[in-house]
Amino acid sequence: xxxxxxxSSRIERISHWALISSLFILLFTNCGLLFSSLLFIRHLFxxxxxxxxxxxxxxxxxxxxxxxxxxxxIKDCIPDGEDLEWLRRGGPFSWVAAPFGRGKFxxxxxxxxxxxxxxxxxxxxxxxxxxxxxxxxRELIAxxxxxxxxxxxxxxxxxxxxxxxxHFR
Amino acid sequence: xxxEKAGKALLIYPDLCIACRSCQVAxxxxxxxxxxxxxxxxxxxxxxxxxxxxxxxxxFQERKTTRGIQWLFLKQQCYHxxxxxxxxxxxxxxAISRTDEGAVILNPxxxxxxKYCVQMCPFGSIQFDPVTRKVSKxxxxxxxxxxxxxxxxxxxxxxxxxxxxxxxxxxxxxxxxGYQTIYGEKEVKGLHVLFALHAPAQDYGLPPNPRVPVAVFxxxxxxRPLLGGGSGIALLGILVHFxxxxxxxxxxxxxxxx
Numbered sequence: 001x002x003x004x005x006x007x008s009s010r011i012e013r014i015s016h017w018a019l020i021s022s023l024f025i026l027l028f029t030n031c032g033l034l035f036s037s038l039l040f041i042r043h044l045f046x047x048x049x050x051x052x053x054x055x056x057x058x059x060x061x062x063x064x065x066x067x068x069x070x071x072x073x074i075k076d077c078i079p080d081g082e083d084l085e086w087l088r089r090g091g092p093f094s095w096v097a098a099p100f101g102r103g104k105f106x107x108x109x110x111x112x113x114x115x116x117x118x119x120x121x122x123x124x125x126x127x128x129x130x131x132x133x134x135x136x137x138r139e140l141i142a143x144x145x146x147x148x149x150x151x152x153x154x155x156x157x158x159x160x161x162x163x164x165x166x167h168f169r
Numbered sequence: 170x171x172x173e174k175a176g177k178a179l180l181i182y183p184d185l186c187i188a189c190r191s192c193q194v195a196x197x198x199x200x201x202x203x204x205x206x207x208x209x210x211x212x213x214x215x216x217x218x219x220x221x222x223x224x225x226x227x228x229f230q231e232r233k234t235t236r237g238i239q240w241l242f243l244k245q246q247c248y249h250x251x252x253x254x255x256x257x258x259x260x261x262x263x264a265i266s267r268t269d270e271g272a273v274i275l276n277p278x279x280x281x282x283x284k285y286c287v288q289m290c291p292f293g294s295i296q297f298d299p300v301t302r303k304v305s306k307x308x309x310x311x312x313x314x315x316x317x318x319x320x321x322x323x324x325x326x327x328x329x330x331x332x333x334x335x336x337x338x339x340x341x342x343x344x345x346x347g348y349q350t351i352y353g354e355k356e357v358k359g360l361h362v363l364f365a366l367h368a369p370a371q372d373y374g375l376p377p378n379p380r381v382p383v384a385v386f387x388x389x390x391x392x393r394p395l396l397g398g399g400s401g402i403a404l405l406g407i408l409v410h411f412x413x414x415x416x417x418x419x420x421x422x423x424x425x426x427x
Contacts, residue, residue, distance in 0.1 A: 033260045033283055034393050048261075048281035049302040133288040133297070141288045142384035149392040156396065157403040164407040 015072055018065035019116075022058050023155055029055040034149065059127050066120040073113055076104040083107040112162065115154065123151035176271030177314065178249075178336035178361045179323060180343060183373060185330035186242040188213070188227045195325030196225045199310060219245055221298035224307040225322055230374045243373040244322075244331065246307040247294040248353060249273045249361035254381040255286035255295060257389065271336070271361040272309035280304055291357065291379035309361065339363065357381070 008016075029051040032039035042051040079087075086107050105113070129136050129144030136144070197204070202222045210217050214229040225246035232239045253273045259265045264279040265286065282302040287295045295306045310320035318324070323333040332339060336359075340351055343365040352370045353360030357379050364375070371377050 033285075034396060036260055036262050039261060039281070042281065047302075048283070052283065130288070133284045138289060138291065139382045139384065142382035142388065145285075145388040146384050146392055149388060149396055153392065153396040153399045157399040160400065160403040161407060164411075168407075168411065 011068075012072055015065055015069045019062070019069055022062035022065060023159065025058045026055060026062060027152070027156065029058065030152075034152075056131065059124065062120070063124040066117070066124065070117055073105075077110045077113040079107070079110055083110060112158065115158065119151040119154040122147050123155070126151065175335065175337050176269070176361060177309075177334065178271065178339055178363055179309070179320065180332045180334075180339035180363045180365060181244050182330045182332070182343075182348075182365050183242055183244075184365075184367060185328045186227065186244070187328055187330075188229065188240070188242045189327060190215075190227055191325040191327060192244065192322035192331055193223070193226050195321040196307070197223070199313070199321035200224060219294060219296050221296045221301070221305045223296075224305065228374055230372065232368070232372055241368065241373050243364075243375065244362075245292075245294070246322075246362060247273065247290075247309075248292055248357075249307075249309055250291070250357035250379075251360070252358035252381055254289040254291060254357075254385065257381060257385055258285040258289045259283075260285065268309075268311050268314075270309070270311065270314055272311045272314070273361075274308040274311050275304065275306060277303050277305070289382065289385065291376060291381070336361065336363075 028041055029045065030042075032042040032048075032051070039048075042048040045051040045054055080103065126144040126147040129141055130148060133141065196202070202224070205216055205220060205222055207216045212229055214227065216223055216226060219226060225244060228243040228245050230241040230243060232241055249272050251271070253265070253267070256265045256267065256273060260283060261279050261281045264276050264281070265273060266276070267273055280303040282297070282304070284297050284304070287297050287304060295304050297304050310318075310322075313320060319333040323331040332342075340354060340363065343351055343363075346365070348365035348367065350366040350370070351363055352366055352375060353363035364370070364373070366373065369377075
């Protein structure tokens with residue numbers, strides 16, 4: 001991924017930091033529910049039940065910031081001919097030097113944007129299923145857990161790579 | 170996968186139940202549970218459902234027969250499944266465990282109030298309390314059982330509709346009495362609260378095929394490790410990239426003679 005210097009507007013920075021902070025809070029408040037060895041993190045929020053409440057509220061904040069981010073960056077992330085050509089030639093798996101998009105974001109950044117939107121919608125909608133144990137059918141709630149965990153996988157793994165490429169590369 | 174164990178069990182004969190609710194009262198008394206304020210909802214059943222303070226209750230199910238309306242009485246409580254969904258999904262170690270007798274018991278001190286067990290119980294037997302933000306359910310009076318006594322509900326039952334004993338012996342006894350359907354013998358790999366029925370299980374309001382949702386397997390066995398593995402691979406990838414770049418950079422700026 002090539003680094004590009006571009007100026008961000010205030011609303012772009014606020015929206016990006018809203019997404020980052022909400023994702024970190026979501027990760028820390030609920031990672032203990034997936035890995036019992038990390039359960040102690042939930043107790044840092046005074047009680048495990050408080051961690052759940054914070055997770056629910058932050059989930060709404062995350063969904064809102066995701067929506068704002070979509071409208072801010074969608075115009076810069078629509079793939080153009082060069083993006084499609086680069087993907088057609090194998091994208092990141094191609095050994096041939098391939099062109100990146102000429103716009104504000106390169107092809108991988110555009111893909112990351114759409115991945116964030118897709119998995120963000122998945123996380124938000126499956127989160128609604130898990131909100132109240134009495135609202136939906138048991139099987140549906142169980143699938144909600146599957147998709148919620150899958151979206152968490154995307155955000156954790158891609159977040160690590162995103163931070164590294166932006167700040168440490 | 171959990172295997173069906175003999176252990177102890179309750180065997181309920183709904184035909185013998187007269188809905189006196191002695192079992193409800195005995196349960197409340199033994200467990201020191203408070204009474205609840207309820208409202209008339211057009212039925213004789215009371216309370217309207219299980220709650221954090223009601224571990225067992227008699228459910229009134231109406232059935233139309235040629236002789237008119239018939240009432241079927243079902244004792245609702247935790248049925249102590251062998252393949253217990255609550256135990257599979259509970260993220261807090263030690264919060265839900267199984268006794269040697271086969272009872273599935275809760276440790277309220279370790280309950281973190283995530284409600285996963287409430288979501289996944291095929292019988293809706295586990296109740297969440299919004300005040301304490303913990304869950305509760307029947308524990309098959311394991312404190313009484315360990316002292317050699319029988320559960321409070323079976324002791325209080327005046328008609329012998331609730332019987333406690335060795336699981337295999339109870340099933341044999343019901344078969345000898347002519348009951349062909351023993352609900353819970355095979356369901357969810359065997360329940361520790363069984364029902365000897367003449368009518369189909371659905372008529373009593375029991376789920377005909379209770380089971381742990383398939384998605385629980387995908388969630389716990391596939392996607393949860395994938396989250397850990399995916400994050401690990403991402404970390405490993407950036408470390409490899411970082412060191413590769415550092416080594417390359419040293420090679421370019423190092424001593425030209427070396």
